[in-house]
Amino acid sequence: AQSVTQPDIHITVSEGASLELRCNYSYGATPYLFWYVQSPGQGLQLLLKYFSGDTLVQGIKGFEAEFKRSQSSFNLRKPSVHWSDAAEYFCAVALPTTSGTYKYIFGTGTRLKVLA
Amino acid sequence: NAGVTQTPKFQVLKTGQSMTLQCAQDMNHNSMYWYRQDPGMGLRLIYYSASEGTTDKGEVPNGYNVSRLNKREFSLRLESAAPSQTSVYFCASSEAWGTGNTEAFFGQGTRLTVV
Numbered sequence: 449a450q451s452v453t454q455p456d457i458h459i460t461v462s463e464g465a466s467l468e469l470r471c472n473y474s475y476g477a478t479p480y481l482f483w484y485v486q487s488p489g490q491g492l493q494l495l496l497k498y499f500s501g502d503t504l505v506q507g508i509k510g511f512e513a514e515f516k517r518s519q520s521s522f523n524l525r526k527p528s529v530h531w532s533d534a535a536e537y538f539c540a541v542a543l544p545t546t547s548g549t550y551k552y553i554f555g556t557g558t559r560l561k562v563l564a
Numbered sequence: 565n566a567g568v569t570q571t572p573k574f575q576v577l578k579t580g581q582s583m584t585l586q587c588a589q590d591m592n593h594n595s596m597y598w599y600r601q602d603p604g605m606g607l608r609l610i611y612y613s614a615s616e617g618t619t620d621k622g623e624v625p626n627g628y629n630v631s632r633l634n635k636r637e638f639s640l641r642l643e644s645a646a647p648s649q650t651s652v653y654f655c656a657s658s659e660a661w662g663t664g665n666t667e668a669f670f671g672q673g674t675r676l677t678v679v
Contacts, residue, residue, distance in 0.1 A: 549614035
């Protein structure tokens, strides 16, 4: 079955350290992939997306992600984390449906804690 | 632009009561979605609608009904609320028609508690 796996439930990093959040997907064709961020009590905000072309995509707030087809991965990275990056991060894939649209399937999320 | 607007933001129900969560988008999107978010489980798709007049079941549809009233509005109804439906509910919309190269836009959520 098509799915998205985020193996890390919690990650703690020090402010200024680098960050990598892992995401693996299970889907036969070329996927449409997304990373979202959710601050406490808020909705989801798109960080970046991959559709095709360059496998390294840049997003907002200094985030980037790399699509690796051979590893079925789409890991999120940031060179230097700021305290304001503390939030929950979700990886998602868009899957085609028989009704002509796409549905978005999400991973279980990774909660990031940033130490001062 | 308001984007995706959900009402209410908070609600407490007693077991067996019914209620409707409202969602409206002003981006002229064709597709709309309802998700629930529970700790450790991410977002799970309840129902979605590809266009006005069509709805389809997602991963966890049991206990819910939906109505795509028009292109803007997509409501979620709980006919007989159960404690297991305590969750945060998110509505989303997208222009994903024929291609998935567009993101979903989310509302701020409705926090529902069933006692």
